[in-house]
Amino acid sequence: MFVIITYDINEERVNKVRKILKRYFVWVQNSVFEGEISIGKLEKCKKELQLVIVPEEDSIYFYIIENKNNYAKSILGLEKNMDSYIY
Amino acid sequence: MQKDLYIFSSGTIKRKENTIYFEPKEGEKKYFPIENISAIHLFGEVDINTKALNFFAQNNIIIHVYNYYGYYSGSYIPREKNVSGELLVKQVEHYLNKEERMYLAYSFVEGALFHMQRNLREYENTEEFIFKIKQELEKAGTCNDINELMGCEGRARDAYYDAFNVILKGKFLFEKREKRPPKNPINALISFGNSLTYSAVLSEIYKTQLNPTISYLHEPRERRFSLSLDISEIFKPLITDTIIFKLINNNMLKDEDFDQDVNYCYLSESGRKKFIKEFETKMDTTIKHRKLGRNVSYRFLIRLECYKLIKHLLKDEIYKPLKAWW
């Protein structure tokens, strides 16, 4: 499945969160990650994040698209990472 | 699910913040998700240190290295985690036993020739070539040794490549298969595509308990991961060649995609990137598997071929090569 992640994290912890997300997803914009992932790996990522965030202050949204064909991305302005795995 | 990472730029690849970090000589520095990458292909001039290599080994990531011309030159394979002594013994036994070896070698040829015919059937005016391949396949069934079998395979492949001029409607002329160096665009495309297929098969073998150096059609002494050559035979027509037909017949290639002179022709960086994009799309394409009843990708079909081979070696179920039914 394809996942888009956005987050709002207290400054003290944001680097830790970003560090975890970088291991699973492609960093596309300031507070946005995206990428294809398996259910197991997503669960693993969430467990690691849970150990870092403070649930009363931080939030992370996961937008899940089961079938990648059901999503289209259109861009205005600068596009980063056109082909995220060919560099 | 996991992706392959292709690096064309020159620079340094590192372990940073517990993931993959690439620092190009020019351009933007980038992180890549270690948890989601199964192999790295290096085309550019890339520096790498042992800290990074150890990290990739921990994460079971294979690194395939390609030379200046874009051809496979070697792999960094982490210490095998999936080992089965018993399976290795069986693999060797099947090599040493002439009948067993011939059966497997024939099966790889059978799969290859089936897919060559399947490709040709998609196009008009290819009957004579299909007929020749069919004849060679029949002969292959009666061969007594590997050399004879290789001969049949070679002649079938010649007929198959002869048909390329019909399939490609003369857009690029193809005279004969030349490898070292390739001298025209078609040869360049075939060589590059086969390199990618070979490394993709090796990546899948690595995920199983098969030993990649013991093979049946090719001689293990070819100083390569020759089992990967064996299994690639089945997939080359299915993957490499269909991409070539698409790229050429849809006019997707331009002059600048080749690096050409009187004596050689290679794919340029833009050409390689185009090919890889199509290659990855193909590998991710899924079909409904009629025995498993679930969708499987082309990449996973390669793994399934390895499983079938393991089952054969364990005397569980006789190996029958993949024959695309869709």
Add this chain to the structure above:
Amino acid sequence: MELSQELRITGVKINYLYVCERKLWLFDRGVCMEHTSDKVLLGKLIDEFSYPKEEKRRILIDDLICIDILDEEEIREIKYSDSLEEPNRMQILYYLYYLKKLGIYKKGILNYPKQRKREIVELTPEKEREVEDAIKRVEEVIKRETPPPVEKKKYCRKCAYFEFCFVSE
């Protein structure tokens, strides 16, 4: 019955005996598929991230038996799903049996954190005979020269070995 030194059976093998003899045979030969499975990963996560306060976790005994959590009174085994109760029960009974041979007497607890369920397992003389029988059966299965044939079970599709077993062309 004395535990023979050569016959080193892990808990997983006892578990697999009750899940599927073919899986047991393949696993014993090193033809393992666990590393390819997302479900196995989910199971591992449950094991790793449940009960973070427990200290004695993943205790290895005799370099053979791996116990998830070791307490004063009991040993605990954490499982992802309660759909295979019998194999899980036999696995923990085997641990209890093994510990008893070492002179350690404990109770067993099966934890299913996802279902918020637990089950207490005790080694009775009758269960002990069942474990001994299971050990013998494991031995018989792994002695076979070829893998036991595929047997269609209702949980095959969820197994890490599914593709391996059912691919044939």
